[in-house]
Amino acid sequence: MKLLIIEDDINLANTLARRLTKHGFTCQQAHSKVAAIGVAKSYAPTHILLDMKLADDNGLALIAPLRALLTDTHIVLLTGFASIATAVEAMRLGANDYLTKPVDMPTLLRSLTGKCEPSTELVADDIATMSPERLEWEHIQQVLHTNQGNISATARQLNMHRRTLQRKLQKKPVQQ
Numbered sequence: 378m379k380l381l382i383i384e385d386d387i388n389l390a391n392t393l394a395r396r397l398t399k400h401g402f403t404c405q406q407a408h409s410k411v412a413a414i415g416v417a418k419s420y421a422p423t424h425i426l427l428d429m430k431l432a433d434d435n436g437l438a439l440i441a442p443l444r445a446l447l448t449d450t451h452i453v454l455l456t457g458f459a460s461i462a463t464a465v466e467a468m469r470l471g472a473n474d475y476l477t478k479p480v481d482m483p484t485l486l487r488s489l490t491g492k493c494e495p496s497t498e499l500v501a502d503d504i505a506t507m508s509p510e511r512l513e514w515e516h517i518q519q520v521l522h523t524n525q526g527n528i529s530a531t532a533r534q535l536n537m538h539r540r541t542l543q544r545k546l547q548k549k550p551v552q553q
Contacts (some may be wrong), residue, residue, distance in 0.1 A: 380489070381441060382406045383439065384455075385414040393426065393485075400486055410434040417446055424489050427472075429456035429463065430519070437466055440468035444471035453488050455480065457519055483507045515543060 380402040384390040388409060394404035397460040405420045407413040410431055417425070425443060429436040436454060443452060452474075459477040467475045512530045517535065524530040530547070532539040 378402050378424060378490075379420060379422040380404045380426060381413070381417055381420055382422045382426045383436065384408065384426070386428070396482060397485075397489075400432070400482075402489075408438055413439055414442060417443055421447065422450055425450055425452045426489070427452060427454050428487075429454055429458075429467075430522075437463065438471060440467060440470035440472050451489065451491070453485075457515060478515070485505040487537065514545075516541070521546075 378401055380394075380397055382390050382393050382404055384406070385408050387406075389506045390406045390408065394406060400405055402424070405416055405422065407416040408431075413427075413431075415464065420528075425447075427436045427443070428437060431439075438451060440454070443450065445506075452472045454472045454475045455478060456463065456475070459508040460474070464475045476484065476488055517531070520534055521528070524534065528542060529539055532542040535542065
């Protein structure tokens with residue numbers, strides 16, 4: 378099974394690749410919309426794990442070109458901010474499944490393989506979910522990105538004091 382992971386967060390992409398390799402996938406990564414099309418053409422994956430937010434691009438816009446290029450490929454859209462509207466749009470464009478972050482490994486494997494039970498035993502660290510501290514860090518980063526780096530606007534949106542947000546931003550991200 379050949380998997381293409383399209384994710385702009387390089388650390389998350391590396392973690393996913395490492396864990397999914399343990400479950401029989403051969404993984405390639407792309408970190409931008411342009412790179413994704415190029416790698417998809419040369420690699421011809423059987424499965425694609427696509428993040429909805431790719432820096433300034435939207436992963437939804439990649440579904441149709443990927444589907445046209447690879448008609449039999451299983452495409453799973455992964456997002457940190459799910460909504461019914463984007464789920465419906467993803468399926469309409471040709472995605473096979475839609476998952477929200479953080480996703481546990483058994484759910485991800487079921488989505489990618491289409492099996493109710495994963496075909497291999499779960500590795501102990503696959504069962505762990507994202508810590509609350511890491512989830513908070515990811516959420517802050519996403520809101521900051523949405524506000525184009527504006528700390529004051531981000532603090533207002535998060536209902537947080539600006540100085541508190543600045544202190545949180547100075548810390549390094551918590552490991553999963």
